Amino acid sequence: MASLTLISQSHTLLRKPSFSPSATPLNPSSSFIPRVFPFSKTQSFKLPRMATKSYVVSASTAEMPRKRYPGEAKGFVEEMRFVAMKLHTKEQAKEGEKEVKQPEERSVRQWEPTVDGYLKFLVDSKLVYDTLESIVDKATFPIYSEFKNTGLERSEKLASDIKWFKEQGYAIPGPSSPGVTYADYLKEISENDPQAFICHFYNTYFAHSAGGRMIGRKVAEKLLNKEELEFYKWDGDLSQLLQNVRDKLNKVSESWTREEKNHCLEETEKSFEHSGDILRLILS
Numbered sequence: 001m002a003s004l005t006l007i008s009q010s011h012t013l014l015r016k017p018s019f020s021p022s023a024t025p026l027n028p029s030s031s032f033i034p035r036v037f038p039f040s041k042t043q044s045f046k047l048p049r050m051a052t053k054s055y056v057v058s059a060s061t062a063e064m065p066r067k068r069y070p071g072e073a074k075g076f077v078e079e080m081r082f083v084a085m086k087l088h089t090k091e092q093a094k095e096g097e098k099e100v101k102q103p104e105e106r107s108v109r110q111w112e113p114t115v116d117g118y119l120k121f122l123v124d125s126k127l128v129y130d131t132l133e134s135i136v137d138k139a140t141f142p143i144y145s146e147f148k149n150t151g152l153e154r155s156e157k158l159a160s161d162i163k164w165f166k167e168q169g170y171a172i173p174g175p176s177s178p179g180v181t182y183a184d185y186l187k188e189i190s191e192n193d194p195q196a197f198i199c200h201f202y203n204t205y206f207a208h209s210a211g212g213r214m215i216g217r218k219v220a221e222k223l224l225n226k227e228e229l230e231f232y233k234w235d236g237d238l239s240q241l242l243q244n245v246r247d248k249l250n251k252v253s254e255s256w257t258r259e260e261k262n263h264c265l266e267e268t269e270k271s272f273e274h275s276g277d278i279l280r281l282i283l284s
């Protein structure tokens, strides 16, 4: 609980950044983490190794060391990953820090999924991926077009899984409130807030390639006689596809100000909320 509160507090700091790395003179003898460092309170003793090592003199400040954000040395994707991992529960992922509050935040091994619930989850997930993929195709902001045809697209795969369920005799539900709400939200931010949109893009595709696959395996074992759905198959080498997208995300975010980066990181919580609402359908 404490860590969750602290992350929320740090998000407040993210929202109103009071320092600009290039403009603020930092005192090298001050505590390791700047007072306004986004994760200062949670991180004082727990900085990941890579962040500790990356405490280096930056080119722009010559002899003045600039304190880095967790993951910053590796690129912005690592910063997004750092924030996302903290928002897991320990039961979900070992780097998680959040307290279990919702049923889907427990260990997947303890889940009691239902086929009807899983179908609702697949239908709502398809709506979300349809939305993400059409936003990227339309590319209201030119940076979105970097993310066309990454090989991570899930919309067609989900269409074929849903068709398979239909062929098995299941009635296919219409999209439900969690999926509709999330799709509407994605459309809205994609029009005027590219940093927020990119945060959702990253979290949705990368979550699916990590925890999502584990969920797919466990649910298939319990409900589908181990039938592996297309949702969990990629054409090509998944780790290479993910790396290509990481490279593009790092490149796109290079031109963002620190405030824009912080705004993107801050959006992670919303991504977890919406995706959590959709995941919970599996248990309904």
Ligand code: HEM
Pocket: 081, 084, 085, 088, 091, 092, 093, 094, 104, 105, 108, 202, 203, 204, 206, 207, 209, 210, 211, 212, 214, 215, 242, 271, 272, 275, 276, 279
């Ligand atoms: C039951 C739910 C979930 C489980 C069991 C789960 C589990 C995991 C696990 C095991 C990892 C890999 C950690 C590692 O690299 O060592 C991971 C990574 C990740 N998860 Fe989740 N997760 C869940 C939900 C979510 C949600 C709702 C989001 C956000 C929408 C999310 C976002 C991410 C991201 C961004 C990564 C990093 C992926 C990467 O570095 O490639 N996860 N998750």
